[in-house]
Amino acid sequence: MDGVPRSDNSGHPLQVIDGDRPLDWERVYRENVTSIYRLLFYKVGNQPDAEDLTSQVFLDALPRLRASASGGEIHMYLVATARTVLAGHWRRRLGVQVTTINENLAMHESEAPLTDPLPRIRRILAKLPPNYRRVLELRFLERCSVRETAAKMGISAGNARVVQYRALQRAAELGREVAG
Amino acid sequence: MSRRSRRISRWVDDLLHDRSPRRLRGAEEDADVLAAAIALRSASPDAGLPDPHFIESLRQRVARETQGVVAPAPRMSRRSLLATGGLAAATAAAGVVVGERFATTSTPQLRLVPDAGSWVGVADVADLPEGSAMPFDTGAVRGFIVNRGGQIAALSGICTHLGCLLQLNPGARRLDCPCHSAAFAFDGSVLFKHMPESLPALPQLSSRIRDGRIEVLTV
Numbered sequence: 001m002d003g004v005p006r007s008d009n010s011g012h013p014l015q016v017i018d019g020d021r022p023l024d025w026e027r028v029y030r031e032n033v034t035s036i037y038r039l040l041f042y043k044v045g046n047q048p049d050a051e052d053l054t055s056q057v058f059l060d061a062l063p064r065l066r067a068s069a070s071g072g073e074i075h076m077y078l079v080a081t082a083r084t085v086l087a088g089h090w091r092r093r094l095g096v097q098v099t100t101i102n103e104n105l106a107m108h109e110s111e112a113p114l115t116d117p118l119p120r121i122r123r124i125l126a127k128l129p130p131n132y133r134r135v136l137e138l139r140f141l142e143r144c145s146v147r148e149t150a151a152k153m154g155i156s157a158g159n160a161r162v163v164q165y166r167a168l169q170r171a172a173e174l175g176r177e178v179a180g
Numbered sequence: 181m182s183r184r185s186r187r188i189s190r191w192v193d194d195l196l197h198d199r200s201p202r203r204l205r206g207a208e209e210d211a212d213v214l215a216a217a218i219a220l221r222s223a224s225p226d227a228g229l230p231d232p233h234f235i236e237s238l239r240q241r242v243a244r245e246t247q248g249v250v251a252p253a254p255r256m257s258r259r260s261l262l263a264t265g266g267l268a269a270a271t272a273a274a275g276v277v278v279g280e281r282f283a284t285t286s287t288p289q290l291r292l293v294p295d296a297g298s299w300v301g302v303a304d305v306a307d308l309p310e311g312s313a314m315p316f317d318t319g320a321v322r323g324f325i326v327n328r329g330g331q332i333a334a335l336s337g338i339c340t341h342l343g344c345l346l347q348l349n350p351g352a353r354r355l356d357c358p359c360h361s362a363a364f365a366f367d368g369s370v371l372f373k374h375m376p377e378s379l380p381a382l383p384q385l386s387s388r389i390r391d392g393r394i395e396v397l398t399v
Contacts, residue, residue, distance in 0.1 A: 022291065022293070022386055025242065025243075025246060026239075029238075029239055029242055033230070033235055033238065033239075034230055034235075037228075037230040037234075037235075038228040038229075038230070041222065041227065041228040041230075042218070042219075042222045042227075042228060043218065044218065045195045045217065045218035045219075045221035045222055045227075046194065046195050046198050046199060046200060046201065046221070047198045047231070048198065048199065048200040049200045049201075050230075051230075051231075051234050051238075052200075054230075054234075054238065055238050055241065058238065058242050058246075059241070059242065059245055059246065062242060062246040063246045093201075093203065094203065094204055094207035094208075094211075094214075095207065095208065096207050096208040096211045097211070098207070098211045098214045098215050098218070099215050099218060118223045121219065121220060121223040136220060139192065139196070139220075140196070140217075140220040140221060140223065140224065141220075141223065141224065143196060143224070145193075146189055146193075158182055158185075158186075161182070161185040161186055161188075161189040162182060162185045164185065164188070164189060164192070165184065165185035165188050165189070165213065168188070168192075168213040168216045168217055168220075169212070169213055169216075171216040171219075171220070172212035172213055172215060172216040173212075175215075175216060175219065
């Protein structure tokens with residue numbers, strides 16, 4: 001935006017169309033910040049990155065929003081911005097798109113991550129061999145360190161890391177098979 | 181395998197301790213593994229709930245950097261542009277620099293929007309040359325309209341400290357508070373103050389140009 005021109009070629013000041021109004025950014029922010037944060041958290045898995053990306057989304061998108069846009073349009077624009085911001089994050093961080101936000105995410109689907117992801121994770125865990133399931137439960141659900149996990153499983157720390165790695169590989173395969 | 185599993189385990193440790201994970205060599209081979217770790221991390225009971233302090237601090241940052249911006253349609257049509265928030269539009273164009281400047285005032289610039297406001301003509305555009313400001317008084321609201329580089333905006337004329345009426349200082353191009361030696365720039369930001377407490381920026385009012393008149397949304 002290079003500025004607001006004051007007049008057109010006729011020399012008359014530009015006119016405001018009746019009904020033009022400022023964007024109610026507070027409302028837009030209030031209504032969307034939690035869902036965008038959670039959407040991004042589920043794609044990066046940690047608070048600092050989720051906060052950083054959420055900030056980028058709102059600072060990028062808000063100046064571009066039209067006041068006349070509907071709530072649904074605004075939400076989808078924010079989701080689209082989140083998609084771009086997330087892609088840039090992974091490109092810079094690891095050079096590979098670890099997670100993405102679905103191109104065809106409909107509005108109600110973008111809220112889907114807000115529902116409890118645990119049932120789907122439980123379904124995946126239930127299909128894993130017992131030692132794989134155990135290592136992931138200890139690490140991710142009970143938040144044990146590698147050493148604590150190894151002690152509880154009666155194996156070495158090095159072994160626990162290898163089992164964890166293989167369990168994650170298998171979980172990834174199952175994740176593709178288990179419908180979300 | 182053991183080196184690979186060690187690296188992945190450190191990456192998982194970062195996730196579990198809510199740290200931004202470090203870079204990972206050869207990540208492309210294990211993208212699925214990392215995605216599975218993220219999905220598992222997201223299943224924790226505490227996962228995905230934003231910190232209220234973050235929500236508030238981002239709200240303030242958004243206010244500083246984009247507050248009051250009325251984004252134009254993708255292409256500005258000749259008959260449809262607004263002076264509403266023109267100054268804010270300028271601050272948005274200035275981006276981070278202005279944001280940091282407002283940051284020094286420690287509070288965001290608010291927008292004064294009356295519940296049952298109407299557009300009130302306060303001056304002719306021709307009477308407000310670039311770089312100038314002019315007081316207005318609608319009975320309910322006293323303020324200033326300012327022209328910064330062709331951007332018209334309206335500001336409250338009440339000091340945000342204790343409510344004294346600001347005075348236009350045209351030579352210094354600022355709005356002075358006669359009570360406690362503070363001054364505001366024509367964009368509403370605090371130029372200087374001598375009180376220890378933080379001083380919010382001046383609230384901005386919606387303004388527009390119509391038939392050669394500057395109008396302010398007020399009561």
